Amino acid sequence: MKTIIVGAGIAGLSAARHLKARGLEVLVVEASPFIGGRVRSAAVGDSLVGIGATWIHHPNGNPIAMLCDEFGLDRAKFDLSNLSAFQQLHDKTRLDEASSTLVRTIEDDFWEHFNPEGAQLGESAADLISCYFDALPHDIAHLRARALILNALETELCAPAELIGASNFVAQTQPYDGGDEIIAGGYSALVDCIATGVALRLSWPVARMSQTSSCVEVIGIDGTVETAAYVIVTVPLGVLKANTIRFEPTPPESIGFAIDKIGFGVFEKVVLQFKERWWTTQSTPNGMHFLSDTTFRYWLDISHLARCPTLVAHVAGPPAENLSSTPDMRVSDALTALHAHFDVVPPSTAAFATTWQADPWTRGGYSRLPPGVDGRLIDDLAQPFGRVVLAGEHTSRWRYGYVDGAMESGVRAAKQIIGLAAG
Structure with missing residues (x-):
């Protein structure tokens, strides 16, 4: 047979x-x-970087993690929970530690009260966000927390919040736990x-x-x-x-x-490598949210994985629809976005941009x-x-x-x- x-x-x-x-x-x-x-890796400079799926989310008990163990593939922790630690303000300054802590506290409280199981089938993620925040003060901390949550949801689920069903979160159970991990050598291994x-x-x-x-x-x-x-x-x-x-x-x-x-949905990445890790002096894996940029607003620092200073822009949902058509233009636009937030951005030493939506054999990200x-x-x-x-x-x-x-x-x-x- x-x-x-x-x-x-x-x-x-x-x-x-x-x-x-x-x-x-x-x-x-x-x-x-x-x-x-959609789990391929690509050569960027001297590094192999995941250009599609990257993480094992909730590795404990996860069959992907167990398969890695079977093949003897090492896994490393990658904390995705602290991305709000580096929030770039509109005036090119960072939030101070006290303000960042307050924003994270509001975010944590939102997720603690997030109850999609009580939502109607026709309700969206945007409805649930509004239900929580509309009754709260409209100060900068709450507005920033709301924007970060909206940014994270739309990036993770490849769509505008209005087109993400509340049932999306009910249908996806979390049978595993343990944070997030990366496979040594990427998913290609x-x-x-x-x-x-x-x-x-x-x-x-x-x-x-x-x-x-x-x-x-x-x-x-x-x-x-x-x-x-x-x-x-x-x-x-x-x-x-x-x-x-x-x-x-x-x-x-x-x-x-x-x-x-x-x-x-649509999910694209732009990978930029540099000679030096100029954007932060923090030694832990970190990320950046640019709340004033509508396209390149969600970045991850994967320098410790690529073993050279590397930023990856995750562009999904509505912003991804506005990306330039060619990889070279996407790289140029990503660098322009960084220049809008930092006084000095050195030239990149290597770069890569995905075109998953234009690829006739993928047509986008995931469901x-x-x-x-x-x-x-x-x-x-x-x-x-x-x-x-x-x-x-x-x-x-x-x-x-x-x-x-x-x-x-x-x-x-x-x-x-x-x-x-x-x-």
């Missing part, structure tokens, strides 16, 4: 590994020249381990697939055909929305409806639930139709948007294929 897996990201490779371990024939086909999908021994065909985009009662023909855009008993499709939700791959026969209406209604969209639609995406099964983070009911959700969806799809073959 041969299974073709479309997409060599974490979901596809995890499915292949599971099937291969049970002695089944597997071929993974990938449209791009790379494996890893894990991808390479998972892909070991897996049959791969790269640079082979799929145009359509036609299934009968006995097999599935997978046809590349070059016209060549591969035939298998079953197929697992792990392409991103954005690719499914774009109808890049034609299915014959058409998937059930429930799957088409889910593809249409589940949200898929979310808009207001009014029930998380049970994700379950519909995970149902087999004939000899075809979908996988990927967008099919993980409780961990969509997470790498561990993508990985577990691949294993789930592999088990469904085994069940279909046995039945």
Whole structure:
């Protein structure tokens, strides 16, 4: 029994590994020249930097962390909880320590009282933020805390707060804990381990697939055909929305409806390296929020990971829609944004900018639930139709948007294929 897996990201490779371990024939086909999908790393100067997913969020009990242990990959802590420690003011000055502490206290209180389970299906993250802050003083500390929370939510979930459903937070459970970690060597190190021994065909985009009662023909855009008993499709939700791959026969209406209604956001990064770490003298990993900039407003200092002075701008949701079209222009615009906040910004020594939304094989970042969209639609995406099964983070009911959700969806799809073959 041969299974073709479309997409060599974490979901596809995890499915292949599971099937291969049970002695089944597997071929993974990938449209791009790379494996890893949206968890790739890229060379920036002399460093290897994650240009897609980067962290293991909540590593304790997390299957990604356990897989790292199995492969002997080291992990390092990366504290994402102190990003408000360096808040750049409009007049190019930093908040003093007392003001920063007050803002963090307000942020902590917001999250402590944040109760999406009590929200209506049609309510948005913006509604929940307004519900909390509208009754409080409108002084600078509360306004700044509100802006930071809004910035963090929109960046993390790739969309304006008005388009992030309150149910988004209910549907994503947190079965794990332990803060945030980075894999030594980045996610590419894990991808390479998972892909070991897996049959791969790269640079082979799929145009359509036609299934009968006995097999599935997978046809590349070059016209060549591969035939298998079953197929697992792990392409991103954005690719499914774009109808890049034609299915014959058409998937059930429930799957088409889910593809249409589940949200898929934009997430881009701009990596800048410098000769010196000029932006702060603090020795701990840190980040910056620029509340007066509408595009490059969320930055991380990953110097300790890149082993040279490195800043990464995370641009998601509404700001990402306004990015320049080419990587060089994005780098130039990011440097211009820094110049607006600092008196002196030295030239960068190396740079890299992603273009995930423009990439026809990704079309964006990752999925979310808009207001009014029930998380049970994700379950519909995970149902087999004939000899075809979908996988990927967008099919993980409780961990969509997470790498561990993508990985577990691949294993789930592999088990469904085994069940279909046995039945």
